[in-house]
Amino acid sequence: MFLCLSVFVVYWLNKIKMRSYRKELWFDIKKRREFVNITPEIEHCLAESGIEEGLLLCNAMHITASVFINDDEPGLHNDLEVWLEGLAPEKPHSRYKHNSYEDNADAHLKRTVMGREVVVAITNSRLDFGPWEQIFYGEFDGKRKKRVLVKIIGE
Amino acid sequence: MFLCLSVFVVYWLNKIKMRSYRKELWFDIKKRREFVNITPEIEHCLAESGIEEGLLLCNAMHITASVFINDDEPGLHNDLEVWLEGLAPEKPHSRYKHNSYEDNADAHLKRTVMGREVVVAITNSRLDFGPWEQIFYGEFDGKRKKRVLVKIIGE
Amino acid sequence: MFLCLSVFVVYWLNKIKMRSYRKELWFDIKKRREFVNITPEIEHCLAESGIEEGLLLCNAMHITASVFINDDEPGLHNDLEVWLEGLAPEKPHSRYKHNSYEDNADAHLKRTVMGREVVVAITNSRLDFGPWEQIFYGEFDGKRKKRVLVKIIGE
Numbered sequence: 316m317f318l319c320l321s322v323f324v325v326y327w328l329n330k331i332k333m334r335s336y337r338k339e340l341w342f343d344i345k346k347r348r349e350f351v352n353i354t355p356e357i358e359h360c361l362a363e364s365g366i367e368e369g370l371l372l373c374n375a376m377h378i379t380a381s382v383f384i385n386d387d388e389p390g391l392h393n394d395l396e397v398w399l400e401g402l403a404p405e406k407p408h409s410r411y412k413h414n415s416y417e418d419n420a421d422a423h424l425k426r427t428v429m430g431r432e433v434v435v436a437i438t439n440s441r442l443d444f445g446p447w448e449q450i451f452y453g454e455f456d457g458k459r460k461k462r463v464l465v466k467i468i469g470e
Numbered sequence: 471m472f473l474c475l476s477v478f479v480v481y482w483l484n485k486i487k488m489r490s491y492r493k494e495l496w497f498d499i500k501k502r503r504e505f506v507n508i509t510p511e512i513e514h515c516l517a518e519s520g521i522e523e524g525l526l527l528c529n530a531m532h533i534t535a536s537v538f539i540n541d542d543e544p545g546l547h548n549d550l551e552v553w554l555e556g557l558a559p560e561k562p563h564s565r566y567k568h569n570s571y572e573d574n575a576d577a578h579l580k581r582t583v584m585g586r587e588v589v590v591a592i593t594n595s596r597l598d599f600g601p602w603e604q605i606f607y608g609e610f611d612g613k614r615k616k617r618v619l620v621k622i623i624g625e
Numbered sequence: 626m627f628l629c630l631s632v633f634v635v636y637w638l639n640k641i642k643m644r645s646y647r648k649e650l651w652f653d654i655k656k657r658r659e660f661v662n663i664t665p666e667i668e669h670c671l672a673e674s675g676i677e678e679g680l681l682l683c684n685a686m687h688i689t690a691s692v693f694i695n696d697d698e699p700g701l702h703n704d705l706e707v708w709l710e711g712l713a714p715e716k717p718h719s720r721y722k723h724n725s726y727e728d729n730a731d732a733h734l735k736r737t738v739m740g741r742e743v744v745v746a747i748t749n750s751r752l753d754f755g756p757w758e759q760i761f762y763g764e765f766d767g768k769r770k771k772r773v774l775v776k777i778i779g780e
Contacts, residue, residue: 316472317626324479324634331487332641333780335678337748368490370527370623372680372744376755378696384586385578386533390567394575395582398558403708412700420704423695427705427739429582431694434527434589434744436621438492443619445531464753466746468680468779469623470488471627479634486642523645525682525778539741540733541688545722549730550737553713584737589682589744591776593647598774600686624778625643 336364336467339376344457347405348425350392351452353382353463357435358442360465367440369469373450374432376462379422381429381453399425399455422455429453437469491519491622494531499612502560503580505547506607508537508618512590513597515620522595524624528605529587531617534577536584536608554580554610577610584608592624646674646777649686654767657715658735660702661762663692663773667745668752670775677750679779683760684742686772689732691739691763709735709765732765739763747779 338360340353357373373382385391403424404410411420433450436443452463493515495508512528528537540546558579559565566575588605591598607618648670650663667683683692695701713734714720721730743760746753762773 317630320472320476320479321630324630327483328637328641331483333488333643333678335779337746337753368488368623370525370621370680372746374744374746376758378694378755378757383582384533385582388568388571390570391575391578394566394568394579398579402557402712411704413698413704415700416698420701423701424704424708427693427695430585430740432744434529434587436492436527436529436619438490438621443492443621445533445617445619447533448531462755464746464755466680466748466753468678469490475627475631475634482638486638488643523643523778525680525776538737539688540737543723543726545725546730546733549721549723549734553734557712585740589684589742591647591682591684591774593645593776598647598776600688600772600774602688603686624645 331470333468334366334470336366338465340463341460342452343460344454347457348396349454349457352387352449353452354449357450357465361437361442361467364467366437366467366469369437369467371435371437372432372466374464376464379419379426379456380461381426381431382433382463383429383451383453384433384448385451386447387449399428402428419456425455486625488623489521489625491521493620495618495620496615497607498615499609502612503551504609504612507542507604508607509604512605512620516592516597516622519622521592521622521624524592524622526590526592527587527621529619531619534574534581534611535616536581536586537588537618538584538606538608539588539603540606541602542604554583557583574611580610641780643778644676644780646676648775650773651770652762653770654764657767658706659764659767662697662759663762664759667760667775671747671752671777674777676747676777676779679747679777681745681747682742682776684774686774689729689736689766690771691736691741692743692773693739693761693763694743694758695761696757697759709738712738729766735765
């Protein structure tokens, strides 16, 4: 009976323990700017974590890239590219003070508009999404290796 | 004494268990664009959850709507409308490639500026807000049913 | 043996209990607009919390200020100031309806672009950051006392 309680306690302690999961996704985009649908990779992380209820954070680890949620429609992605280039033009590079060291000031501004991170609810082991929500990696200064962080906490 | 320990253990296990709560809020806005203060609904969700300490995620489940935090002042809401229409004009619809299928490309861009989600601290069973913070649903392509997700985790 | 189990249970209950931490950071910026690197203060909060794995929320408690993540480079901060003033000019104050009561409508818009909050993963008791990520307080209507909230949950 004493042993029985011990087993019960250990079983429940493991069951109710808050769990956390961490993974880095690597990218090496060949163009300066591109949007990549990373929803399948995020779903793979969630399955790997075994977490059923909680919150998922997905953020760019670099300050010239973005993680955002929108529609997976090529026309819209073209509109976003044109619109961002209007709000924060890449050239002439000399228009930005940051570009005395770099040529990517516009990428910092574009990522600011698009956002660094998304937080997604996890319900019944699934991304709790509306009908058209998809997660994208937004690259604004590519041709180099960059990372996205996936962190999940829950139970 | 053995029974006493068992009761104590079960009591504490329940007390320290991470809890989660989920609710959908439905909207059917009659105009194309509108801002709705949803703070009372979110406070109701929080009370219903019984969660005392944790994090609350509130996000639009649609990609042409936003959840954001700002001041509940009609003049400001008018300024936001004018400003967003300047940054991402609705018309002519033909200016956006996305609009070969739809007429709501501008709504995707406006929601990008306003943001998809807010994360709010829960402290002592309350939204841990500064003096003027209020949560709004921002509709940019209305005249249809849409949802907002409220997810709370904590204890 | 019975005592032994009790001690073991209490030890583990404390160990696996979800923990939460809350702190307010106060600012009194002398200029109307300024960016302040608050990464050291946030790291201090994290150390104080003792939380090893979890999520950290850091948000402005005022609707004319921002918390955001970017590069700590003065040229870039100058570019951000010029760019935001282009997207949402401060003057003439009369251009905004909100300014019948106030003169800070532009600050509400600038903070909307920069964002209210960041959510950061906590891994091994550290801010789980990429190489250049730094957290900034963005003031857009200064010369008064304002607060930032730091909330951490985890274990």
